[in-house]
Amino acid sequence: MRSPVRFERRLEQPKWLNWAIPVVSLIAALVLGAIVLLATGKNPLDVYSRIFERGFAGTRALSGSIKTATPLAFTGLCAAIAFRMGLINIGGEGQFYMGAVGATWAGLVFGGDLPTGAVVIVMALSGMVCGGLYAAIVGVLRAKFNTNEIITSLMMNYLAAIFLNYLIYNSTSYWRDPESRNFPAGKPIPDRADWNFYEVGGIKIPLAFLIAIIAGAAIWVLYKRTRFGFEVGVIADSPKAARYAGIRTTSTIVIVLALSGALAGLGGAADVGNFRGLLDSKGLQMSGYGYTGIVVAALARLNPISTLFVAVLIGGLTNAGFALQGPDFPSGLVGTLQGLILFTAVAGEVLVKYRIRRNRRAAAVMA
Amino acid sequence: MLSKTRGSLGLALVAALGIGLVACGGDDESSEPAATEAPAASEAPAGSDAPAGTDAPAEGASLANFTPWSADAPVVDCAPDEGPLKAAWIYVGPTNDGGWTQQHDAGRQAVQDHFGDAVETTYKENVPEGPQVLQTIEDLIADGNTVIFGTSFGFQDAFVEAAAAHPDVCFEFATGYKGADNLSQFYGAAEDTDFLAGMAAGAASKSGKLGYLASFPIAEVLRGVNAWTMGARMMNPDATVNVVWVNSWFDPPNERKAAEALIAEGADVLGQKGIDSPATGDAAKAAGVPWAGYNTDQSANYGDVWLTATEYDWSVYEIARIQAVLDGAWVAGNYYGNLSDGFVTLAPFGDLVSEETRAAIQAELEKLTATPGSQFTGPINDNKGNEVLAAGVSHTFEELMSMAYLIEGVVGDIPAS
Numbered sequence: 001m002r003s004p005v006r007f008e009r010r011l012e013q014p015k016w017l018n019w020a021i022p023v024v025s026l027i028a029a030l031v032l033g034a035i036v037l038l039a040t041g042k043n044p045l046d047v048y049s050r051i052f053e054r055g056f057a058g059t060r061a062l063s064g065s066i067k068t069a070t071p072l073a074f075t076g077l078c079a080a081i082a083f084r085m086g087l088i089n090i091g092g093e094g095q096f097y098m099g100a101v102g103a104t105w106a107g108l109v110f111g112g113d114l115p116t117g118a119v120v121i122v123m124a125l126s127g128m129v130c131g132g133l134y135a136a137i138v139g140v141l142r143a144k145f146n147t148n149e150i151i152t153s154l155m156m157n158y159l160a161a162i163f164l165n166y167l168i169y170n171s172t173s174y175w176r177d178p179e180s181r182n183f184p185a186g187k188p189i190p191d192r193a194d195w196n197f198y199e200v201g202g203i204k205i206p207l208a209f210l211i212a213i214i215a216g217a218a219i220w221v222l223y224k225r226t227r228f229g230f231e232v233g234v235i236a237d238s239p240k241a242a243r244y245a246g247i248r249t250t251s252t253i254v255i256v257l258a259l260s261g262a263l264a265g266l267g268g269a270a271d272v273g274n275f276r277g278l279l280d281s282k283g284l285q286m287s288g289y290g291y292t293g294i295v296v297a298a299l300a301r302l303n304p305i306s307t308l309f310v311a312v313l314i315g316g317l318t319n320a321g322f323a324l325q326g327p328d329f330p331s332g333l334v335g336t337l338q339g340l341i342l343f344t345a346v347a348g349e350v351l352v353k354y355r356i357r358r359n360r361r362a363a364a365v366m367a
Numbered sequence: 368m369l370s371k372t373r374g375s376l377g378l379a380l381v382a383a384l385g386i387g388l389v390a391c392g393g394d395d396e397s398s399e400p401a402a403t404e405a406p407a408a409s410e411a412p413a414g415s416d417a418p419a420g421t422d423a424p425a426e427g428a429s430l431a432n433f434t435p436w437s438a439d440a441p442v443v444d445c446a447p448d449e450g451p452l453k454a455a456w457i458y459v460g461p462t463n464d465g466g467w468t469q470q471h472d473a474g475r476q477a478v479q480d481h482f483g484d485a486v487e488t489t490y491k492e493n494v495p496e497g498p499q500v501l502q503t504i505e506d507l508i509a510d511g512n513t514v515i516f517g518t519s520f521g522f523q524d525a526f527v528e529a530a531a532a533h534p535d536v537c538f539e540f541a542t543g544y545k546g547a548d549n550l551s552q553f554y555g556a557a558e559d560t561d562f563l564a565g566m567a568a569g570a571a572s573k574s575g576k577l578g579y580l581a582s583f584p585i586a587e588v589l590r591g592v593n594a595w596t597m598g599a600r601m602m603n604p605d606a607t608v609n610v611v612w613v614n615s616w617f618d619p620p621n622e623r624k625a626a627e628a629l630i631a632e633g634a635d636v637l638g639q640k641g642i643d644s645p646a647t648g649d650a651a652k653a654a655g656v657p658w659a660g661y662n663t664d665q666s667a668n669y670g671d672v673w674l675t676a677t678e679y680d681w682s683v684y685e686i687a688r689i690q691a692v693l694d695g696a697w698v699a700g701n702y703y704g705n706l707s708d709g710f711v712t713l714a715p716f717g718d719l720v721s722e723e724t725r726a727a728i729q730a731e732l733e734k735l736t737a738t739p740g741s742q743f744t745g746p747i748n749d750n751k752g753n754e755v756l757a758a759g760v761s762h763t764f765e766e767l768m769s770m771a772y773l774i775e776g777v778v779g780d781i782p783a784s
Contacts, residue, residue: 054506064502169583169614170782183520183585275498283496283521286459322499323506326489331461 007354017352025348029341036336047324047337054323055316059202062316066209069315070274071096073212074267075293076300076307081219082260084302086236087253091138091153093290094160095131095261099268101167102130104175104189104279107272111193119193124211124269131265132258134160139257143250149257157290164281175279186278195273208270212308215263219304232256264290299345317341430687431708432555435700436546443549443697445513445537452692454478455512456490457503459519460617466643466662467616468492471518471541474681481686485693496521504529508536514692516685517541526550537697539688541681542587548699553684555704558590558767559735560677560711561640562742563728564659565598567674567716570724571657572599572636575606578629582616582641584781586770591640591677593774595659597742598731599636600776602724609634610779619646626650636674645669657719664714673717683710703764705739706732740767748775 034044054061075092082089106126110119138156141147167173169184177187195207223229235242235249242249267289276283296314300306321334446452456475460468472490479488489512491503500522507515508529514537517526523543530538530550538550546552568577577599581588596608609632611625623646626637630650638659639647648669651658658669660676684702691697704710713732716725734741745756749772756762762770773781 060505060509064505067498068502165614184583271497280497280521286495287497287499288495318499319502319506322491322494322503323510325491331492 004359005356006359007350008357010353010355013352021348021352022345025344026341028348029344032340032344033337036333036340040333042329050324051317051320051337055320059204061319063204064319065312065316066203066205067275067315068318069311069313070206070209070212071267071271071287071289072292072296072314073209073216073308073311074270075264075289076296076311077212077215077219077293077304078260078264078267078290079294079297080300080302080304080307081223081263082256083297084223084236085232085252085256087139087142087256087260088150089135089138089153089257089260090150090294091135091156091261091290092264092293093288094153094157095135095264096268096271096290097157097160097164097284098134098261099127099131099265100272100279100284101164101175101268102265103127103269103272104186107189107193108174108187111190114192116192116194116196120195120207120273123193123273124266127265127267127269127272128262129265131268132262135261135264136254136258138261139254142257143253161285164279164284168279168281177278186276186280188278189272193273194277195270197274206270206274208267208274211266211270212311215266216304216308219263223304228252228255264293267293295342298349299342301349430684430691430702432704432710433684433687433700433702435698436548440698440700441548442695443535443537443699444695445535445549445697446692446695447511447513451485451487452482452514452689453487453489453510453512454514454516454689455488455507455510456516456518457494457500457507457522458490458492459494459496459521460492462490462492464617464643465645468518470662470679471516471681474685475516477682478685478689481682482689482693486689494519494522500525501529508533513537514539514689517543537688537692537699539685546699546701551688551699551701553702553704554587555679555702555710556706556739557587557677557679557711558594559706559739559742560713561591562594562598562735563713563732564638564675564677565595566602566728566731567598567720567724568595568636568638568657568659569599569602569606570721570727571674571719572603572606574633574635575603576633577606577608577636577638578626578632578634579608579610579637579777580613580622580625580629580639580642580647581610582613584612585641586768588641589770589773589781590767592777593770593772594742595638595640596774596776601731602727606776608638608777610773610777612779612782613642616641617643619644622646623650627654630654630656648672657717660714666715666717670717672719674720675716676714678712678714680709680712683708706736707739740764743767749773750775750777750779 030048037044037047055065056062075096078092078095079089103123103126106123107119110122114122134156138149138153141152142149167175168186175186177185197204197206198210223232231242231247231252234245234247235252239249272279292314296310297307300310317338321338325331325334456471458468458471462468462472475488475490478486494500494503496519504515504525517540520542523540523545526538526540527545527547527550530547534549536549540550540552542554543552579592579595581592592610599606599608609629611629613622613625615621622642622644626647627650629637636657637647637651639661643662645660645665645668648658648660648665651672652669656672657674658672659674662676662678664676664678666673683704688697741761743756743762745760746754746758747756749755755772771781773779
């Protein structure tokens with residue numbers, strides 16, 4: 001009962017695999033998707049051209065995709081920076097919420113007085129501090145007590161959700177709009193706290209996405225060009241060796257998680273400043289940006305620059321998905337197509353590290 | 368340890384995907400009737416003079432219980448120059464949620480069946496509240512849709528923005544309160560059917576201790592709690608209603624826990640408002656306790672414990688409004704339907720409701736059909752002992768829309784408001 005094939009670890013990973021595997025994965029996804037579409041009586045070419053048209057073709061589609069991608073870029077970076085060190089921070093969701101809480105506070109307090117530019121900076125910093133501190137709790141627990149950060153960061157997502165509900169639904173908090181007596185809602189930030197959109201070649205780009213590009217570049221520099229980044233790499237490969245080498249692993253764990261949370265928190269600030277304009281407890285919880293960010297980071301192979309592009313890809317696919325659905329195109333089928341693309345992309349990853357060998361000779365020997 | 372966890376990246380990814388999916392599917396009905404602020408402009412939408420027993424929706428612009436935002440509200444021409452009229456619905460949950468969204472999609476299908484080839488309907492489901500809403504609206508307009516229905520309170524600001532950007536598109540919004548020249552609001556008097564359901568519940572209780580699950584302490588839900596309690600006490604004068612706030616429109620596990628807790632505290636009949644899942648019914652069924660549902664007729668699935676429920680028929684409004692577009696007579700305004708036009712109805716009774724109780728409910732149903740909201744006539748005290756309405760005095764429509772008290776007989780408080 002031997003399997004006819006086996007995986008064999010590649011001794012070296014040729015450069016061409018880095019682009020060949022994603023391309024082949026995408027083709028595989030399209031072929032698999034076409035089979036599903038044909039089975040449900042759809043014309044795959046029509047469907048694919050519509051996905052392309054609504055997700056990526058033209059300035060309107062791209063503007064929409066970048067808008068949808070913006071929160072995912074931040075949560076993607078949040079996941080990527082922690083995962084690179086082997087810290088599985090599932091808490092981007094909660095850290096995003098806390099960033100939104102902090103940024104809304106800053107926007108409400110300073111939005112009426114300071115000039116717009118200053119308000120944006122204060123909101124962004126406030127969001128980063130709140131998200132960062134929230135993730136640092138996970139970091140301290142991990143560093144001091146060796147608590148599993150997957151569990152703690154996940155649990156803290158639920159805590160953050162309850163905290164949001166408390167602020168908007170169960171208290172007369174500073175974040176809640178006192179005018180919203182009949183339906184609890186967040187207090188809108190003043191106009192001056194609104195973040196801008198910029199038009200580049202007809203494509204509307206939110207300020208927050210430009211900040212995400214800067215953040216992505218900064219992380220790339222941090223990890224590739226600094227001593228800190230080198231240490232993180234050593235710890236990721238072998239914590240024991242890192243300790244022998246005198247690297248302070250405990251403080252590095254806390255710092256990396258705090259940075260990770262700060263990025264998610266910055267995303268929360270962007271959500272308030274660029275899009276919603278208030279703390280939207282229910283809307284945030286429905287969106288699940290933090291969890292989607294993990295997918296984005298994984299598809300980007302934890303590379304901060306690729307994360308930005310993958311975020312736009314997922315943003316476009318999301319918008320195209322909504323464009324596709326309707327009475328004769330159930331959202332379940334849309335989800336299946338999106339899932340196929342993600343699945344083949346992640347599955348393709350295996351082929352970067354391993355190659356497939358046939359087991360024929362082994363079988364022959366046994367016979 | 369660190370190197371070990373790195374290996375579990377794949378596992379974490381799978382976990383995250385799973386959680387994400389749950390999160391997506393979870394908040395289905397968050398929209399629920401957020402009836403909110405008094406649909407400002409409507410002066411007398413209660414339509415007490417509506418012809419009782421009209422089951423066919425009104426033709427053209429003459430829709431009962433509909434009031435234009437102003438006397439000189441402009442006619443918006445959103446009919447296409449040629450081809451079928453394209454209308455779209457945007458839902459916050461899946462169309463098979465067994466409640467809010469399912470009922471809305473039934474309305475859409477009724478519109479499609481009624482107009483046949485003259486109208487082409489579509490929908491978008493599972494649209495999360497936030498930036499995605501405007502994106503979806505723009506997409507629908509790019510596809511040629513000129514009438515757009517929104518069914519989640521959290522979509523409201525996106526609808527206001529889209530209405531301003533597309534003056535030639537007709538926007539219809541359920542359960543909100545903001546209007547514009549091309550943005551209408553529609554909802555209806557569920558408090559009347561809630562009152563009738565409460566009567567069935569009160570009659571079914573032996574101990575006089577009833578349990579009630581409520582979502583958020585907003586006016587629309589408070590109207591339901593109070594009307595239901597009033598109905599129960601009409602049949603069972605000493606009855607008390609123990610209210611639990613679930614703080615969600617859709618959270619089946621917590622709903623079930625809350626329902627079980629109410630039963631453990633001695634409640635022998637359960638009811639619910641603003642709660643979409645039948646999880647309360649599951650708890651009731653397990654304990655053999657009678658249950659009044661909400662939103663959909665669940666008599667087939669919960670026959671042993673089923674009493675009745677408030678049901679919505681959204682097509683009553685929607686068919687008339689699409690007709691108005693086709694007639695070139697669409698103006699924006701506010702609609703508050705009721706029993707008289709069939710917008711709200713009482714679901715079929717379960718076997719637990721006696722003939723005597725049915726007769727009593729029928730009598731009240733006729734009164735409420737003739738004069739919606741008339742159950743809120745004094746003397747009415749709140750549950751702190753203060754007089755709310757003196758004998759013979761009724762709430763105005765605005766008072767109903769901004770209700771902020773719990774009536775005598777309710778055990779519980781309004782959480783921080």
